[in-house]
Amino acid sequence: xxxxxxxxxxxxxxxxxxxxxxxxxxxxxxxxxxxxxxxxxxxxxxxxxxxxxxxxxxxxxxxxxxxxxxxxxxxxxxxxxxxxxxxxxxxxxxxxxxxxxxxxxxxxxxxxxxxxxxxxxxxxxxxxxx
Amino acid sequence: xxxxxxxxxxxxxxxxxxxxxxxxxxxxxxxxxxxxxxxxxxxxxxxxxxxxxxxxxxxxxxxxxxxxxxxxxxxxxxxxxxxxxxxxxxxxxxxxxxxxxxxxxxxxxxxxxxxxxxxxxxxxxxxxxxxxxxxxxxxxxxxxxxxxxxxxxxxxxxxxxxxxxxxxxxxxxxxxxxxxxxxxxxxxxxxxxxxxxxxxxxxxxxxxxxxxxxxxxxxxxxxxxxxxxxxxxxxxxxxxxxxxxxxxxxxxxxxxxxxxxxxxxxxxxxxxxxxxxxxxxxxxxxxxxxxxxxxxxxxxxxxxxxxxxxxxxxxxxxxxxxxxxxxxxxxxxxxxxxxxxxxxxxxxxxxxxxxxxxxxxxxxxx
Amino acid sequence: xxxxxxxxxxxxxxxxxxxxxxxxxxxxxxxxxxxxxxxxxxxxxxxxxxxxxxxxxxxxxxxxxxxxxxxxxxxxxxxxxxxxxxxxxxxxxxxxxxxxxxxxxxxxxxxxxxxxxxxxxxxxxxxxxxxxxxxxxxxxxxxxxxxxxxxxx
Numbered sequence: 001x002x003x004x005x006x007x008x009x010x011x012x013x014x015x016x017x018x019x020x021x022x023x024x025x026x027x028x029x030x031x032x033x034x035x036x037x038x039x040x041x042x043x044x045x046x047x048x049x050x051x052x053x054x055x056x057x058x059x060x061x062x063x064x065x066x067x068x069x070x071x072x073x074x075x076x077x078x079x080x081x082x083x084x085x086x087x088x089x090x091x092x093x094x095x096x097x098x099x100x101x102x103x104x105x106x107x108x109x110x111x112x113x114x115x116x117x118x119x120x121x122x123x124x125x126x127x128x129x130x
Numbered sequence: 131x132x133x134x135x136x137x138x139x140x141x142x143x144x145x146x147x148x149x150x151x152x153x154x155x156x157x158x159x160x161x162x163x164x165x166x167x168x169x170x171x172x173x174x175x176x177x178x179x180x181x182x183x184x185x186x187x188x189x190x191x192x193x194x195x196x197x198x199x200x201x202x203x204x205x206x207x208x209x210x211x212x213x214x215x216x217x218x219x220x221x222x223x224x225x226x227x228x229x230x231x232x233x234x235x236x237x238x239x240x241x242x243x244x245x246x247x248x249x250x251x252x253x254x255x256x257x258x259x260x261x262x263x264x265x266x267x268x269x270x271x272x273x274x275x276x277x278x279x280x281x282x283x284x285x286x287x288x289x290x291x292x293x294x295x296x297x298x299x300x301x302x303x304x305x306x307x308x309x310x311x312x313x314x315x316x317x318x319x320x321x322x323x324x325x326x327x328x329x330x331x332x333x334x335x336x337x338x339x340x341x342x343x344x345x346x347x348x349x350x351x352x353x354x355x356x357x358x359x360x361x362x363x364x365x366x367x368x369x370x371x372x373x374x375x376x377x378x379x380x381x382x383x384x385x386x387x388x389x390x391x392x393x394x395x396x397x398x399x400x401x402x403x404x405x406x407x408x409x410x411x412x413x414x415x416x417x418x419x420x421x422x423x424x425x426x427x428x429x430x431x432x433x434x435x436x437x438x439x440x441x442x443x444x445x446x447x448x449x450x451x452x453x454x455x456x457x458x459x460x461x462x463x464x465x466x467x468x469x470x471x472x473x474x475x476x477x478x479x480x481x482x483x484x485x486x487x488x489x490x491x492x493x494x495x496x
Numbered sequence: 497x498x499x500x501x502x503x504x505x506x507x508x509x510x511x512x513x514x515x516x517x518x519x520x521x522x523x524x525x526x527x528x529x530x531x532x533x534x535x536x537x538x539x540x541x542x543x544x545x546x547x548x549x550x551x552x553x554x555x556x557x558x559x560x561x562x563x564x565x566x567x568x569x570x571x572x573x574x575x576x577x578x579x580x581x582x583x584x585x586x587x588x589x590x591x592x593x594x595x596x597x598x599x600x601x602x603x604x605x606x607x608x609x610x611x612x613x614x615x616x617x618x619x620x621x622x623x624x625x626x627x628x629x630x631x632x633x634x635x636x637x638x639x640x641x642x643x644x645x646x647x648x649x
Contacts, residue, residue, distance in 0.1 A: 028341045028344065029342060029344045030441070031344065031441070031458040033443060035428075035445050035453070036454070044428075050355065050357050053362055057430070076344070077339070078344035078345075078463055081462065081466040082344075085462075089178075104171035104174040104495055105174060105572065105609065106171070106571065106572045113176065113608050113609075120608045123606060123608050124604065124606070125606065126183060144527060144576065144580060145555075150530075150533070151529050151573065171572055172529070172573045173570060174570055175568050175603045175607065175609065176603075176609055179608065180605075180606050180607060183606045191602065192602065195530070195531055198530065242534075257541070261537075261541035261542045261543070262541075262542040264538075265538070265542065265543045268538075278538075279534055279628050280531060280628065491529070491530070492530055
């Protein structure tokens with residue numbers, strides 16, 4: 001089992017640090033996602049190096065009122081769809097992304113459903129048993 | 131000089147060989163593809179949002195419906211992630227049962243994919259043969275938990291029921307029955323002149339691109355990368371078994387089918403070893419509380435599903451419901467390769483490529 | 497009529513005859529989106545062999561009498577379901593296979609993108625419950641439909 005590390009960085013440093021890791025051999029882009037932490041969004045990138053069997057998780061926090069961050073599409077092509085998904089469900093804008101459109105929901109959709117404050121009249125609340 | 135125009139063709143979302151509800155917008159120059167843009171999301175059932183209002187145990191049935199051809203593996207990935215988060219131990223017998231059912235399900239899923247890739251190329255018979263053997267495995271699962279497709283069999287700390295009487299003998303019988311069938315399939319499809327002409331040198335994926343796109347599973351291994359989480363990061367009891375990781379050379383559609391076929395052979399090997407050495411004992415850790423409340427924190431765990439690296443990222447806030455669940459789906463990353471590998475090929479090759487990537491839309495759209 | 501008929505001749509009206517013929521040669525348009533689509537494939541494949549009931553899968557709605565909706569229908573899919581249904585020639589029938597197609601099933605609550613039942617969009621003739629229904633249940637559903645076709649809508 002390879003080692004796993006977690007790095008917490010600032011928003012501005014993301015592109016620079018990600019490039020450093022890529023040059024160190026972390027060529028495999030596993031996934032990226034976001035978590036709505038009420039005041040902030042926390043983004044989480046996971047990169048792997050298949051030769052050394054190491055993985056690294058990069059965590060970035062971005063403010064909720066201005067959710068903008070650099071895109072990693074220029075480094076890993078796999079970031080393209082993953083970032084589109086996060087944009088679709090969380091409304092985070094990735095600067096420098098070549099094709100930032102909704103991917104899962106239709107184009108006309110309003111709002112970003114995985115945000116905790118998302119309201120929609122389509123949702124039927126489940127009666128609570130527990 | 132005749133002036134020609136490029137044509138837009140819409141494949142899907144309802145199309146017999148897109149393996150679900152994929153839509154591809156193809157720009158054509160004559161019969162050659164200039165650009166292919168997949169459009170997904172036609173089965174977006176918001177798994178991740180639903181999970182936020184369910185307890186940890188209630189999420190298990192939803193994981194069944196993510197990657198429905200291999201529900202057991204999804205159950206396993208989710209259960210192992212929660213076990214890692216809450217620090218639950220699993221009895222030895224349960225680990226063996228989990229390996230057996232996961233490998234059986236890997237065979238069932240590969241049979242479906244292998245048969246369907248033949249059907250895309252016009253070979254209908256192999257599809258029926260594959261389904262004949264798949265029904266055998268489905269019968270075994272029915273003995274185990276009563277369901278044919280969505281099993282909901284695993285629990286945190288073990289499995290829901292012990293192996294029923296006669297299961298081990300029946301599974302051994304299946305292994306003996308199935309081994310010669312694999313050679314038959316190889317002759318039938320892979321060595322078939324028509325199929326190899328259509329699949330060889332089609333949709334070649336280079337190693338660097340596969341890594342950068344985050345491809346995994348048979349798609350990555352067909353490019354010659356020997357990366358399998360069962361060997362590289364052994365989870366459960368996989369380190370106790372002896373098996374090989376098949377890899378391809380060219381990374382074309384034929385290699386992907388070949389890797390799947392070889393993986394079925396290896397899965398049979400694992401099942402046979404596990405059936406010989408399965409220990410007695412408990413099948414469920416009885417210390418696990420009914421209403422699980424894992425500690426605050428986040429965890430990621432991934433396992434090798436038939437499609438590749440299947441992982442769950444769970445954030446817990448200490449309550450009985452998960453704060454956030456993200457499913458890292460292998461087919462999502464694998465499918466994103468289509469715009470890269472399809473330009474320059476014929477429109478008929480696109481169907482072969484989609485079949486060889488083995489997409490499952492429950493998992494891609496979630 | 498007072499004519500004496502030989503034993504191998506049956507007298508009937510034209511319309512019941514057509515209905516009888518249709519009930520034994522239903523051209524099905526399999527519209528499988530999710531898990532239930534798998535069971536629909538299994539019914540058509542080796543062991544269960546739906547073709548012995550005269551149900552033949554056709555991949556285009558224009559050549560089909562029956563549309564089988566198997567699986568979850570989302571908001572993004574809904575307009576396409578309606579369009580596919582409208583492309584079919586009458587008489588046309590619809591079978592909803594599985595809980596998702598009937599009511600949204602497990603995705604009924606807390607969901608924003610799932611249509612709560614395909615009957616919100618198109619008219620359904622036979623419902624087959626289950627998540628997913630067993631192949632035997634699906635065959636039973638088809639036999640119910642045959643009965644319905646024979647009796648007239």
